[in-house]
Amino acid sequence: MSFEAAGFVGSDPFAAFDLPASAKRVVTFLRRPAELSLALPIEQDGAHIPIVTGTEVLSADVPGPKGPALMALLERTFGRTITTRTLHTVRKCAVA
Helix, strand or coil: CCCCHHHHHHCCCCCCCCCCCCCEEEEEEECCCCCCCCCCCEEECCEEEEEEECCEEEEEECCECCECCHHHHHHHHHCCCEEEEEHHHHHHHHHC
């Protein structure tokens, strides 16, 4: 099931997850629904993937001493043919 655009953009899709206030909220768009059997949430070096729904992946990143780990985790999990944007950017694009 995909996020409904108006509801997704107008809401806080991350509210249900216990993320640090400093975490950068990120949305990744997949070309087709993930066919992976994932044990969620996935957490590694400050990168969090709490939910995958249809072709959207919600994730968050808190850069640590090793630097940002989110993009490497996303690419290892879903491949390189993904599009990733901050939630702020997704909201700006939706109203443009």
